[in-house]
Amino acid sequence: MNDIYTTQISESIESLFANMEKRISAEDMQRVRDAYALAAEAHREQRRKTGEPYIIHPIAVARIVAEELELGANPVIAAFLHDVVEDTDYTIEDIRERFGDDVAFLVGVVTKQKKDKYEKSKQVDNFRQILASVQYDVRAILIKLADRLHNMRTLDSMRPDKQMKIAGETDYFYAPLANRLGLYHIKSELENLSFRYRCPREYAKIEALLEQEKEENKENLNAFVETINGVLSPLNSWVYVKVRYRTPYSVWRKMQTSGCDFNHVDGKHYVRIVFDSTRMEEKNTLGIDMLGLIPMSFNKQDEKKKAIWIYSDLTSGFKERPGSVANYIDNPKENGYQSFHVKLLSDQGMWEEVHISSERMVRASRLGCAAERTEENVSQWLEKFKSVLQDVAFHSKDMDYMDGVTASFYNDDILVFTPKGKGIILPKGATALDFAYEIHSKIGQHAVYARINGKLMPVKTVLHRGDCVEIGTDEDSCPDTDWIDHVLTYKAKRHLRSYLSTVSDIEHQRCPNCHPLPGDEVIGFKADDGKVTLHKRNCPTAIRMASQQGDSILAIDFKENEHFLYPVRVQIRGVDRYHLLSDLIDCITEKLHLSINKLATETIDRIAVCSIDFAVHSASELDSAIKSISAIKGVDEVHRVDIE
DSSP: OOHHHHHHHHHHHHHHHHHHHTTSOHHHHHHHHHHHHHHHHHTTTOBOTTSSBTTHHHHHHHHIIIIISOOOHHHHHHHHTTTHHHHSSOOHHHHHHHHOHHHHHHHHHHSOOOOSOOSSOHHHHHHHHHHHGGGTOTHHHHHHHHHHHHHHHTGGGSOHHHHHHHHHHIIIIIHHHHHHTTOHHHHHHHHHHHHHHHOHHHHHHHHHHHHHHHHHHHHHHHHHHHHHHHHTGGGTTTEEEEEEEOOHHHHHHHHHHHTOOGGGOSOSEEEEEEEOHHHHHHHHHTTOOBTTBOOOOOOTTOHHHHHHHHHHHHHHHSOBOTTOOEETTTSOOTTOOOOEEEEEEOTTSOEEEEEEEEHHHHHHHHHGGGTOOOHHHHHHHHHHHHHHHHHHHHHOOHHHHHHHHHHHSOSOEEEEEOTTOOEEEEETTOBHHHHHHHHOHHHHHTEEEEEETTEEEOTTOBOOTTOBEEEEEOTTOOOOGGGGGGOOSHHHHHHHHHHSOOOOOOOOSBOTTTOOOTTSOEEEEEOTTSOEEEEETTOHHHHHHHHHOGGGEEOOOOOOOTTOOEEEEEEEEEEOOTTHHHHHHHIIIIISOOOEEEEEEEEETTEEEEEEEEEESSHHHHHHHHHHHHTSTTEEEEEEEOOO
């Protein structure tokens, strides 16, 4: 073995052993060492795609399980052995004989099934196997997530088509799963790595822009942090303040959801204030005035009160943006995330996002369901997760099953209420229809209208956090055929699909959702009939298909053809002036020689917003058009939007 690899393995395994020795018994420690010895022997002749010894991978997975997830002896042992049964001659019974039933169960769950026949998709069957384990032991899923995380961290050695397939699986299944289990840091890293390999050019562009902004804003942000430290000076020993930048993927996602370019999107960074509630408590027992408030006794676990103390003192030194407070301490996100958010005005005139969290909250956002290990806590926390999985598994097959899972457990959630005050958790972007089906399938099937915060609204209306919703029904009313396009939750989709007897499949050469242009980063999928559909690499449909249909991926060079034009839409925002609209039209028609198909404009308080449809040959031609339009006097922002 290469001396470099020998040193790397030795240092890595000794670091792991040193970590484990601090928190497990000598007996368990010997079992961990025995598991490593077995894994090293079993994988002795095997190599990874990079050429490095295969044992490096099980060691890395075991370190994630031990150090990043802080799990105990048996999960670490299973992490060492997670590929032994799949890739060597050892069996589950061999594992059970040497390490017991618990380890054998964990290894069995993360071992990919070997069957002569799969229902439709080998990968879907593997997903089913992984998800089924949550009904018995969440540790198995945590080991699988650790396995996937290390694979993503070392994806450089794979071919581009394999990178796309694995990245698609990660974005479609593993990242949402990590989010639902409260593993925010793992979820964020998986999403970002997936984006890096799906769209390398776009990732590199945003990464470079972020680095540039970090450098440009360093002085101002440092000054803002110093001011905060000054305001919180009585607590400087128990509070630390740090600027955190979001990942390129997170920024890209904000750009997509807001319809803004990089320069105009909010929230590329935030300031985190973390307090040690225990030491704050100790300080208060000495009778010292906390943040200018009258000393009072309080429960050690009352973190909300301490967060509000910090918030109160901050708002005495900074102007608070009205409506910016988000209290996730009282109302945690469905994945368990807790914090107190507010936006404050800096001396430079910028609204800065500030998160106030306890050390426990920060730890919980990193460890998720592994942070609190009591049987009662985990069982209660996973109850809804299990029930939805069981419902999905019973009523669906193949991709419907996976669509149901990911629809029910994806990234952002909102909490809305019935008129009687019952809270209902829905995915961000859900409509009143989703709410109706969540209450009861009959209410969904016969829904006619919604009253949202007392106002009469269509049932297709998108809901927001905190909305109070009432559904009006009519027994003679039935779902419209387009309702399926206005629901997100699995439950609503399942009932609508059962009602709608037929759903026509429309064939396209270009994806009807992402509308790729020649020059975009694209991926092709070959259907059974031989036809190829093109998608942008960021297209959610492409990510889903890559996860399940990796063998149908084609490398496509989508080149410009002078005989073909593609409809596009740009949105323009700027300061209104005399002849602005005529200058826009002149630029597109006379300077760029493009034909305008549709134009809509609105001016409010001298801010003009224009939407213009025209046709181009390629993405580069569109970029040139955007650049030319951006140069027009008064124009502040120009970006492409999808044509529905």
